[in-house]
Amino acid sequence: MGDPGTKEVFRLEDLEATGGRLMGRKHVLSILVENEPGVLARIAGLFARRGYNINTLAVGPTDDDQVSRITMTIDGAEHPIDQVTKQLHKLVHVLKIRDLDPNESVRRELALFKVEADAHVRQEIVQLTEIFKGRVVDVARRSITVEITGDDEKIEGFEQLVRPFGLIEMVRTGEIAVQRGRAET
Amino acid sequence: MRAVEAIMQCLKAEEVDVIFGLPGGANLPTYDAIYDSGIRHILVRHEAGGGHAAEGYAKATGKVGVSLATSGPGATNLVTPIADAMMDSVPTVFITGQVRTDLLGTDGFQEADITGITMPIVKHSVMIRDPRDIPSAIHEAFHVASTGRPGPVLVDVPQDLSRADIDYEPITSVDLPGYQPTTSGNAKQIRLAARALANAKRPVLYVGGGVVNSNASEQLRELALSDKFPVTATLMGLGAFPAPHEQWLGMLGMHGTRAANYAMDEADLIVAIGARFDDRITGKLDEFAPHAKFIHIDIDPAEISKNVPAHIPIVGDAKDILGKLSTEYKALNAEPARMNEWWSKITGWREQYPLGYEDSADSEIKPQFMIQEMLRVTEGQAIVSSDVGQHQMWTAQYYDFPEPRRWINSGGAGTMGFGLPAAMGAQVGCPDDLVVCLAGDGSLQMNIHELATCADNDIPVKIFLMNNGFLGMVRQWQELFWDRRYSAVDTGKHPDWVKLADAYGATGMQVTDKTQLGDAFKEAIETEGPVLVDVRVTPEENTYPMIPAGQAARDMVG
Numbered sequence A: 001m002g003d004p005g006t007k008e009v010f011r012l013e014d015l016e017a018t019g020g021r022l023m024g025r026k027h028v029l030s031i032l033v034e035n036e037p038g039v040l041a042r043i044a045g046l047f048a049r050r051g052y053n054i055n056t057l058a059v060g061p062t063d064d065d066q067v068s069r070i071t072m073t074i075d076g077a078e079h080p081i082d083q084v085t086k087q088l089h090k091l092v093h094v095l096k097i098r099d100l101d102p103n104e105s106v107r108r109e110l111a112l113f114k115v116e117a118d119a120h121v122r123q124e125i126v127q128l129t130e131i132f133k134g135r136v137v138d139v140a141r142r143s144i145t146v147e148i149t150g151d152d153e154k155i156e157g158f159e160q161l162v163r164p165f166g167l168i169e170m171v172r173t174g175e176i177a178v179q180r181g182r183a184e185t
Numbered sequence B: 001m002r003a004v005e006a007i008m009q010c011l012k013a014e015e016v017d018v019i020f021g022l023p024g025g026a027n028l029p030t031y032d033a034i035y036d037s038g039i040r041h042i043l044v045r046h047e048a049g050g051g052h053a054a055e056g057y058a059k060a061t062g063k064v065g066v067s068l069a070t071s072g073p074g075a076t077n078l079v080t081p082i083a084d085a086m087m088d089s090v091p092t093v094f095i096t097g098q099v100r101t102d103l104l105g106t107d108g109f110q111e112a113d114i115t116g117i118t119m120p121i122v123k124h125s126v127m128i129r130d131p132r133d134i135p136s137a138i139h140e141a142f143h144v145a146s147t148g149r150p151g152p153v154l155v156d157v158p159q160d161l162s163r164a165d166i167d168y169e170p171i172t173s174v175d176l177p178g179y180q181p182t183t184s185g186n187a188k189q190i191r192l193a194a195r196a197l198a199n200a201k202r203p204v205l206y207v208g209g210g211v212v213n214s215n216a217s218e219q220l221r222e223l224a225l226s227d228k229f230p231v232t233a234t235l236m237g238l239g240a241f242p243a244p245h246e247q248w249l250g251m252l253g254m255h256g257t258r259a260a261n262y263a264m265d266e267a268d269l270i271v272a273i274g275a276r277f278d279d280r281i282t283g284k285l286d287e288f289a290p291h292a293k294f295i296h297i298d299i300d301p302a303e304i305s306k307n308v309p310a311h312i313p314i315v316g317d318a319k320d321i322l323g324k325l326s327t328e329y330k331a332l333n334a335e336p337a338r339m340n341e342w343w344s345k346i347t348g349w350r351e352q353y354p355l356g357y358e359d360s361a362d363s364e365i366k367p368q369f370m371i372q373e374m375l376r377v378t379e380g381q382a383i384v385s386s387d388v389g390q391h392q393m394w395t396a397q398y399y400d401f402p403e404p405r406r407w408i409n410s411g412g413a414g415t416m417g418f419g420l421p422a423a424m425g426a427q428v429g430c431p432d433d434l435v436v437c438l439a440g441d442g443s444l445q446m447n448i449h450e451l452a453t454c455a456d457n458d459i460p461v462k463i464f465l466m467n468n469g470f471l472g473m474v475r476q477w478q479e480l481f482w483d484r485r486y487s488a489v490d491t492g493k494h495p496d497w498v499k500l501a502d503a504y505g506a507t508g509m510q511v512t513d514k515t516q517l518g519d520a521f522k523e524a525i526e527t528e529g530p531v532l533v534d535v536r537v538t539p540e541e542n543t544y545p546m547i548p549a550g551q552a553a554r555d556m557v558g
């Protein structure tokens, strides 16, 4: 919407609706909250009640011991993201929300893959792990456990490759993220 | 000093002059402090009554209503009033007792996780973990309850912490970094809105309870009269614009007037002010106001574009924004004649479809007539609190509210049983006003015990009971949409209301003849103390007009 002062002719028809729309992409919400009991329950409850789906969730301390950070990813094709953030802002203990564009931020997640691997495929999995700059963290007679760090595409890429070997278990932390090229929190 | 004494100091600092509550084990220390606090405490007969009384007090006075309960069942009895206060944005503070901290999480006697239970229905809540936090928690509760979009705040105080000794220093400010409501509207958006109004040929002002909450009636009037803007209001917004008035279209929505609903349907610009496009207003969302652009003014940013996308959103206090909008609008010197055609259309609807009903030819009392008689006898000057059902809708349709805070009802939650305790709270807050509870026979029984509270505390509420012998609104739906299969809607022959009133220490009366109704109302008003008038009305009358649920304004029936 333009500056109302600059338009010569005003026509109601030219007004465009704002907000409430599905943005269609993945959103990474980085939420700073006061370290109070029940904050996570309030956020989870809000999402459940309003029918919003959380894809991943990671909670951890920040440099300030009064403040925690919650990083969650949600699908903007399913939920109008402005509604989600506005509802979150209504919680008194929510201090700040940043809606990070996945393309403009550094995102990281840690995943552990326990894969079926007897002696003759083990080498192949080790090679894949090297290509993905991962680490082998445990080797047993019939399985191998690998640690991969990266954004969700990388982790899902690795998952695709090892699945055919027999994926016994996959454990993911959920993404954390920071905006590129800016130092502020 | 004991923490509970600090609570009393805080309540006094917040200018609390009355508390509605009921004691128990976990809040014994609090009640000990109330004993000589000098704050008036009204002992209710059920905590839900206390909660609704706090709401009625808040709605009538604009101040924060306060209600106390003990832990466990005492606290869970507050769940309905808390939910109600959330839905209707009523500034309220609930202080509950909790079991001792060493019992927390052990399923101790009368333990209930009330902060957990109420999490989705409070604006904010806190359970005290350190007695030194009690004073700031109380002040924060009042601050959050009464600012921004008002709402209920719960403070849960474990019994042992409430007895602890703390150093009490009066607190003058609150520090809530995560709570910073926007109050002042964006100037650019306001200017844009003024220009949109100046260019609208078919505008409507759609007013909600937010205008009442922000005490913005004056400013609303100024804007409406700065040109000839038609005004309609939601159930919660009644009284924000004076009725009757040539620019007043009546209530909109499910049981609104045709003029109001058709105007929304054909408008080119709708200015929503402190209203939230509830489904009782929009009906079928896809077909709601299909030609309109929307200016949405609300203090809660989450309401904007929640149900209907706004074209010009303005976040802030309605009072501030409406004042500025009027000034901006007047400066544009818009041509009033552009609305001539619009007004002739609206006038046509008004003439063709006035609110109306077929009056009885004999002595039978039609429910609509009952409201008209109440309007006549009270000269529109009563504070009217209602329950939920047909009687509520008829009151909204037929009682003209000249001012805000005179219509007290449960809109968003539709809580039966709200009427009497809310009337009680309103009467305590406004002792010099006539307070009428327009009750339904189904609803009234849900909190009738508060009649004893009224009688014992000289709270002279006048209950005008619209007795149709049915859970009327449900019966209406069964008649219209469920093939008249009346399932569980007959309220039976009991109680004998006159005897019941008598038993509770109030005066009971019964009226069955319409020629005696007005005099009975007068007598009730002149009688000291609480009075219950059992008015026998037509059992099977339907509330019309009506937009059947999920249909569009064009589909109004009746």
Ligand SMILES: Cc1ncc(C[n+]2csc(CCOP(=O)(O)OP(=O)(O)O)c2C)c(N)n1
Pocket: B387, B388, B389, B390, B391, B392, B414, B415, B416, B439, B440, B441, B442, B443, B444, B466, B468, B470, B471, B472, B473, B474
């Ligand atoms: C606590 C509660 N339970 C059930 C309902 C559903 N309900 C809505 S209106 C209504 C009938 C109310 O009957 P009454 O108070 O006699 O009012 P009437 O419609 O007859 O005027 C019912 C049961 C409700 N709104 N609230």
Ligand SMILES: [Mg+2]
Pocket: B389, B440, B441, B442, B466, B467, B468, B469, B470, B471, B472
């Ligand atoms: Mg009834």
